[in-house]
Amino acid sequence: MDQPAPADTASTAWKDAVFAALEAAGVSQVHYVPDAGHATLIARAHAHPRMRAVPLTTEEEGVAACVGAWLGGARAVLLMQSSGVGNCINMLSLVRNCGAPFLTLVTMRGEWAEFNPWQVPMGRATPAVLEAMGVAVQRVERAEDAAETVDAAAALAYGAGSAVAVLFAQRLIGRKVWK
């Protein structure tokens, strides 16, 4: 079933390319807490016949689910916003202790043209929090780099058994419209 992508805040072409990279990497489980910046990926995942898209109530559920998927031989990804990274901290122990591959795509808030001050503290802390828990951080600033970065991160995660986060800069996602 082809589901139309919702209107994002910016062009969706690079998002389609990112989705294609996940598809090519063999991802079959897409766990997510919704974010406007991930809306295209979420819609594509729901529409894909060989993917299961799973809405979560909180981001750490997705960390645990990704490890469960790996235990069962499937590849999973976690989509979240930077505010959700803080919710994942202790659950990342599971990834680290098991040597599990882990791939998360994080849309950044609190860094560029942010309107909401409540997004700023976690946005600033996001890379440090991930690195503190052993997750490699790769940042995407330009749309033309997005798919290649996700493709490389997927290879590092599923091939080398690493934990990798790709941070999509807020400037890339686009300014949030407040009216």
Place this chain on the structure above:
Amino acid sequence: MSAILERRAAVRALMAGRPADLLVVAGLGTPAYDLYAAGDHDANFYLWGAMGGAAMIGLGLALAQPDRPVLVLTGDGEALMGLGALATIGAQRPANLMVVVLDNGHFGETGMQPSHTSLGTDLPRVAEACGFAWSATVRDMAGIEALRRRLATPEGPGLVRAIIGAEPTPKALPARDGAYLATRFRAHLGLAPG
């Protein structure tokens, strides 16, 4: 015969003659010890941390292995920490997943403080309200035996509250190395290391 289940005997009876294709995730603390005491198995994945994550590991696993039954065996404290997972599982409705909560109504590892299941939360009703296919409360060995017969085909997602006593049990400690446990588990499924 005690009116309340003794946890170790209950888990031993539950796992007796386990289905050959059953996969088990045990939540941290005494549920993991109970499972280990009932007999170690390559298809047992014991947690020593990641509190609140057991049911979601079970969901990821159940979606990855839809033809195998998956049992999550955990405690009330662990289940309560990941209460939102019941909503997430209810939304996905994996037929091969069953969550059994060994409920002594207390945080047993940390000084026996009363947990929310002693203070008003009814986990089977929560699971039902989240869209689980079924839920049940088990209070005796006959109930455990009935549950044992459902392990092969859970027709889930199902959630069971097994009301157990709060008496202390001897420690029975499985391996603590997560990488070893994961590799062993994956090898059981024919998956390569790494």
